[in-house]
Amino acid sequence: MNFIFEKIKPHRLAFIMAIIFLTFECFCDLSLPMIMSYVVDLGIGGNSIRIILRFGLLMLMMALFGALCAFIRNRLAAIVSEKVGGEVRNEVYTKIQTFSFENFDKITPGELITRLTNDVTQIKSFVYGMMRILIKAPLTCIGAMVLIIVKTQEYAFILGVLIVFSAIWVCLNVFIGYPRYGAVQEKLDKLNSKIREFLIGIRIVKAFSAEKKENEEFVEVSKALGMANVKALRVAAIFMPLVNFTVNMGIVVILLMSNIKGKAEVGSLMATINYMIQILFALSMVSNIVNRSVRATSSANRVKEVLECTICQKDSVNPIPLKRIESLEFNKVSFTYPTSTVETLKGISFSLKKGESLAIIGPTGSGKSTLINLIPRFYDTTDGKVLINCNSINNFAMDNLRGKIRVVTQRPILFSGTIRENLKMAKESASEEELKEALEKAGALNFVNALPQGLDTVLGQRGVNLSGGQKQRLSIARSLCGGCEVLILDDATSALDSFTEAKVLNNLLALPLMLIIVTQRISTARRADNILVLDEGSCVGYDKHTALLSNCSVYKELYSSQIGGN
Numbered sequence: 124m125n126f127i128f129e130k131i132k133p134h135r136l137a138f139i140m141a142i143i144f145l146t147f148e149c150f151c152d153l154s155l156p157m158i159m160s161y162v163v164d165l166g167i168g169g170n171s172i173r174i175i176l177r178f179g180l181l182m183l184m185m186a187l188f189g190a191l192c193a194f195i196r197n198r199l200a201a202i203v204s205e206k207v208g209g210e211v212r213n214e215v216y217t218k219i220q221t222f223s224f225e226n227f228d229k230i231t232p233g234e235l236i237t238r239l240t241n242d243v244t245q246i247k248s249f250v251y252g253m254m255r256i257l258i259k260a261p262l263t264c265i266g267a268m269v270l271i272i273v274k275t276q277e278y279a280f281i282l283g284v285l286i287v288f289s290a291i292w293v294c295l296n297v298f299i300g301y302p303r304y305g306a307v308q309e310k311l312d313k314l315n316s317k318i319r320e321f322l323i324g325i326r327i328v329k330a331f332s333a334e335k336k337e338n339e340e341f342v343e344v345s346k347a348l349g350m351a352n353v354k355a356l357r358v359a360a361i362f363m364p365l366v367n368f369t370v371n372m373g374i375v376v377i378l379l380m381s382n383i384k385g386k387a388e389v390g391s392l393m394a395t396i397n398y399m400i401q402i403l404f405a406l407s408m409v410s411n412i413v414n415r416s417v418r419a420t421s422s423a424n425r426v427k428e429v430l431e432c433t434i435c436q437k438d439s440v441n442p443i444p445l446k447r448i449e450s451l452e453f454n455k456v457s458f459t460y461p462t463s464t465v466e467t468l469k470g471i472s473f474s475l476k477k478g479e480s481l482a483i484i485g486p487t488g489s490g491k492s493t494l495i496n497l498i499p500r501f502y503d504t505t506d507g508k509v510l511i512n513c514n515s516i517n518n519f520a521m522d523n524l525r526g527k528i529r530v531v532t533q534r535p536i537l538f539s540g541t542i543r544e545n546l547k548m549a550k551e552s553a554s555e556e557e558l559k560e561a562l563e564k565a566g567a568l569n570f571v572n573a574l575p576q577g578l579d580t581v582l583g584q585r586g587v588n589l590s591g592g593q594k595q596r597l598s599i600a601r602s603l604c605g606g607c608e609v610l611i612l613d614d615a616t617s618a619l620d621s622f623t624e625a626k627v628l629n630n631l632l633a634l635p636l637m638l639i640i641v642t643q644r645i646s647t648a649r650r651a652d653n654i655l656v657l658d659e660g661s662c663v664g665y666d667k668h669t670a671l672l673s674n675c676s677v678y679k680e681l682y683s684s685q686i687g688g689n
Contacts, residue, residue: 126423127246130211134203141199141254144192149262151189152401153270158182160394200254208247215239215429224501225461226432233316238429241311242422249419256408264405267398281380285373289366289406296362297417303355304418310348317344366406373399442520448527448608449512451475451498451637456507458493467493469661470507473653477608480638482648484681485657491641494657495611498639499528529602531615535594542571542597543578549605557604564634565600566619566627567593591618599627609637616647625650645685654678 131138158178166175219235268286321328321337328337451474458468468490475481483491496502497509500516509516516524529549537545546558553561558578562568570593574580582588589597595618602610610631616624628650631638640651648654649668656664656671656678664675671678 126427127207127249127419130207130246131203131250133210134206137199137203138254141196141203142258144196144199145254145259146262148189148192148196149259149266151185151192152263153266153398154185155182156394156397156401157270158185159397163393196254200251203254204247204251207250208243211246211426212239212243215243215426218430218432221434222432223434224496226434228460228462230429230432231312231316233319234312235429236319237312237315238422238425242425245415245419245422246426249415252415260405260408263408264402267401267405271395271398281373281376285369285402288369292362292365292369293406296358300355300358300417303351303358304421307348307351307355307418307421310344310351314344314348317341367403371403438521439518442523443514443518445511445519445523445527447477448637449477450510451609452510452513453494453497454508454510456494456497456504456509458490458497458502459505460493460502466505467660468497471655471657471662472507473655473662473665475637475639475653477637478635479653480632480640480651482640482642482651482654483657484642484645484648484654485663485677486681487643488659489657490660491657492613493660495530495613495639495641498609498611499525499530526605527607528609528611529605529607530611530613531595531598531602533595533614533617535598535615537582537589537594537597539582541576541579541581542574545582545597546578546601546604549601549603549607553604558600561600561603562597564603564627564630565596566623566630567596567600570596592620592623595619596623596627599631603634607636609639610634611639611641613641614643617643621646645682 158181162175162178162182165171166178215238219239222230317340321341328334453471453473456468456471457466459466471494473481483494485491493502497504498516500521503517511519511524538548543558546561547553550557555578559568562571571577571580595615599610599612599615612631616627619627624647628640628647632650638651640647642648653666654664654668654671655662656675658677663677664671666674672682
């Protein structure tokens with residue numbers, strides 16, 4: 124809860140103003156039954172039109188003033204809650220952008236989506252409700268009790284008993300409800316993760332006619348969320364009626380005592396009953412806001428976990444400026460994923476100079492993609508060093524390092540927008556000539572020019588309106604736009620036919636940059652200056668194509684399986 128109040132602090136002036144108007148609003152609401160009692164006892168009971176008109180006009184003025192205060196308070200509450208919600212959401216989003224891959228391994232994208240949406244909404248709703256209900260409820264409750272005692276002191280004992288029992292029900296509601304609402308958020312995380320997984324893999328699901336299986340799994344996750352909600356709401360379903368029962372019993376007892384004592388002041392009795400109803404309403408609001416606060420506290424803790432998450436990779440404190448990349452070296456590099464105890468890479472060593480190319484090949488699961496993830500520091504090595512210009516890459520600022528390295532994956536990611544906008548992600552100021560030159564080198568210029576709007580063709584989400592090969596070529600062109608010095612292709616030509624692939628690779632090999640090609644194809648690997656062969660995370664060969672055919676059994680087996688012969 125401290126987290127929420129910290130976020131309110133920058134807006135404390137508007138918050139305090141809302142509370143002031145809320146206090147005036149409560150004062151008006153509490154004064155109306157008292158004024159009404161005077162109308163009944165003195166005006167109607169005394170048959171005095173003057174008193175009826177005078178107090179009736181006062182009631183009207185108090186009601187109008189209360190309505191004005193409520194309007195201003197609602198406006199201020201809406202402004203503060205929206206600002207708090209927006210700031211928390213932006214802060215979480217900004218924090219997520221600093222996450223390393225290791226952080227994403229710990230908090231999944233599905234969980235982050237829930238925290239950015241549902242959890243932030245819970246916090247925003249609580250802040251808004253706090254200025255409408257949380258403060259108004261106790262003010263109304265205390266004010267009504269004080270006025271009942273002032274008006275009819277003999278009911279003080281009844282009020283005391285009523286408050287004690289009501290407090291017990293509210294406290295039990297909080298104590299039992301808190302962990303249950305936390306469970307609801309966890310189940311919601313799993314539901315969001317399942318939805319995200321299904322939507323991303325929708326083509327695979329349909330290709331295998333697996334809709335029924337996916338639906339069954341979704342129903343199971345959805346049912347778990349429903350059961351968690353039922354368990355949480357069951358608490359309110361038990362204790363809310365108990366609060367209502369307690370207050371209504373108090374009203375019944377007051378009516379019985381009034382009848383026994385033969386009270387003649389009908390107005391005072393009406394005011395007392397009215398205040399009792401206000402107490403019942405206030406306690407109901409307290410119970411409601413308690414449920415909200417439980418959910419808001421759970422959400423705040425989850426948001427706080429993201430904001431306080433330790434970034435697994437630290438940027439260099441005193442970075443060395445990286446002007447150009449002249450050499451790249453792996454020196455006995457080993458790596459183990461944080462979630463695993465098995466080494467993925469074991470003592471890898473190789474070197475590469477500007478203008479040279481390296482192909483990385485090996486069986487599935489040999490560690491090829493893991494290796495290239497170490498170059499732009501998506502992960503840090505467990506042992507050994509990755510060196511650029513003879514300096515550890517940890518000595519360079521991450522944005523400086525990554526600004527010179529581009530990675531194109533097998534499944535290229537294109538964003539909604541035009542082709543031009545996607546290409547300019549690497550360099551916002553890229554000219555028309557630079558864009559076309561990059562497209563030409565990536566073998567994409569002809570098909571882009573053939574599109575009705577050319578560079579201004581709007582792409583669907585993830586480039587859904589393009590073929591796999593077109594998306595791969597656009598991703599390569601996007602990488603070339605930024606003037607990269609190290610280009611890493613992680614099986615990024617797998618969707619191209621042999622002729623197109625050869626043309627693209629010839630263009631890239633002619634550029635004055637370091638080219639690293641991760642591939643499964645011998646025909647692709649043999650184009651590189653040197654080939655690194657991986658098997659079960661170890662380097663089993665590092666040489667040229669002809670030499671590896673003689674001295675590397677793993678490479679020879681790959682060659683035989685793809686091309687045949689010796």
